[in-house]
Amino acid sequence: MDREIISFIVPAYNAEVTLHRTIQSILNQTSDSYRIIIINDGSTDKTEEIGKAYSQKYPGRITYVYQSNRGLGGARNHGIELADTEYISFLDSDDWLMPHYVEHIAAQLEKNPGQKPEIIMTLPQIYDENSKLIADWYDQPLFRELFPEDGAYINPQADSRIYRTDVNQCRKILQMDFVKKVHFRFREKVKWEDVFPHFYLLSNCQICMGIGSVGFYYRKGNSNQITASRGKDRMDLLQVYDDLLTYLQETEQGKAHEDVMRYPVMRIMVSFANEGIRMADLDTRKELVKALYRFFKNVPEAYDKVLFREGKKYCGKSEIRQYRIFLAVIRNRALLPIFYDYIYRDASEQLVKKVFRKLKHNETT
């Protein structure tokens, strides 16, 4: 193959420690069909030096650009503008790839040249920095169900299970023509930038291919990660939710899919909100709870029913119970203080558990 098929868009914000390994893992590829675009998102450390050195060493293959800080979404958008290959893939500066990644994807694409997928879904693995162990990705069973073998195709318009997959953007390889066709960009300066695009892209996509054994590592346990931030950024969640609900209720494309997207959207919103409050700083928690209260008041109650009904099929009893409690509390102004302070909830839960255990113990003896 003459032309490179894929561009890796690597946003780097103060990534001097990890950038080297990420880039090196791309350079280690067994196939040459790729390019790299490093976007320095206003770093204040040596990221600039590292990026420049790479682009000088591999001219034509590695592009390096600097932009003043626009956040992860902004950096990725910049990358989309610069890319001119058939496919693009986002790679955060602490992820890395196995050497066969590109080769695998190229081979799968060649197998069926008449049917070009608009989205290629991959199955990452999680590298835990503390234990140094590798764990399966959160939605592995569902992924295997959807794509029983590498290179399997589905049409998201016909199979709504796909919305239930994990929202991570780095696992999705996008076709450039598709990106242009649907005018896709990330919302800038917002955390949780992966949530909205997940639903937006899938609901517009006709052909989606899955490749499970591709070798993509996602690193966990790094304190700089978004999932680890607990401060003001938590409020961004509301912006993301607003986008979702507006899309679902007010746009053509969204309305057309509303019935199948209700459950996965609702589940994401409730579980992220629940976790978001739990993790939030003392300073932001109250503000966040109040904002979520205002938001969830506007979510139609019909959505709750969908969540509980569908949830019974797909997730465990305790998970559904958590959602029930969450929704009951967040919609009731008088109960909100429960979320400011978890101790009463946790304490009562522990007490109930103790009583149950005692009862069970008495039964068996």
Add this chain to the structure above:
Amino acid sequence: MKQLENYLSRIDQNTVNTVLLLTRSQKFQRLLESLRPKKIYYNLSELAGLEKPIDMILFDCSCGMMDQLAKLHKKYMVGRMNAGEDYFSLWGKNRQSTEHIYIEQMKNNTDESEIFEWNKTDRDVELSVILPVYNVSKYLPQCIENLTKWKAAYIEYLFVDDGSTDESAAIIQDYAAKDIRIRLIRKQNGGCASARNKGIECAKGQYICFVDSDDYVDETMLWKLLKRAMLGNYDLTYCGYCAYYEETGESEPVLDDCLAGTYLTGEYDTDRIRLLAVKAKVAIWRCLYKKSVLDEHQIRFHEDLKRFDDLPFRVEYTFVSKSAICIPEYLYYYRLGRKGQDTECTDERLYVHFDIFNHLDQYAAKFKDRKMRDLLQAVKIQTYAYGVQTIDKKYKKAYAQKAKYQLKAYAGYWRNICLVFMYAGTGNLGRFNKIWFGKM
């Protein structure tokens, strides 16, 4: 296998040209494909005429001839081991001739594994044992002899003499003349905390252990702890301890909540690790700590505290540990019944508790984490409950008043009660109520 594959994929391709592959398994052949080595050897004897050292040894479980590998110089030693095999001695034998060692070892009776990853540094010390010394000449020989029975070269013993006026320093110097691993550091008297801090500053090891020089240890303690800590990369590794009664010469294991449950097989959940702040007895000397964690969070002993300086150290460290594991054996002997011990004071010196929590409040404030503050409050309740029970009658009332004031500053009665039930232990309920209602 997943882990092994991942590790190999992270190695720069151009650095591995020659590989000695000690298994015929197809799986391992496949693993090597991505590294693209120029030459693969399958037998040790093929290496006989080789001029350059080999780049990598890749081995599978129980492949034998491990002893011969130690002499061979190599950049990487990578492989897999079964549950029963001894990774520690393999590392010990190869650590001088190898730059990077990576072993994936299966866990007993599961299909999970644990990872040992080690890179050579120029420091050549793995474990620093820090012993503050102050007028303990009577106990020193037993302490030193038990500690140094394990002859590994990668340990250093740092005796920090805090201005002793007896012959402690001379005794240590005698031992140091016979054992190069022993170092004596002398300083002016400044208290136990300052001596331990001095030790941390001088320590070269990746792991740190504190031993009090009037106590003594089981001769296998350090070996067992280090072996446990390095496989799985644990931030906090600890064992149980015995109380040793000097007068009778008897000792008995001290029961501790932290020697059970998931801590036995390794815990990576930070919430449950933080629980150790209330579950485990202070006893900082039966633990291994990581120097990198101490430095990253600037955890040191507070030198202004006259006693119990180990309490804030322990709490601060548990709050930031990302992994912990215990060995359910009682390997440290803690001497009781000696005059002038901290645990024996029952007068106004116990007021030091309030200074301790001053430091800890400041520390926890940085994290803005409610759960952490709750746990700290539970530690407070435990400590004040101990204080109010131990302190002499004439100080009791004033102490309780001050304690209540402190507890109340954080939360009201019911919230405190919840904390007692959830963290501090229901055994403290009565004492907490005594403090709160002032009825002595």
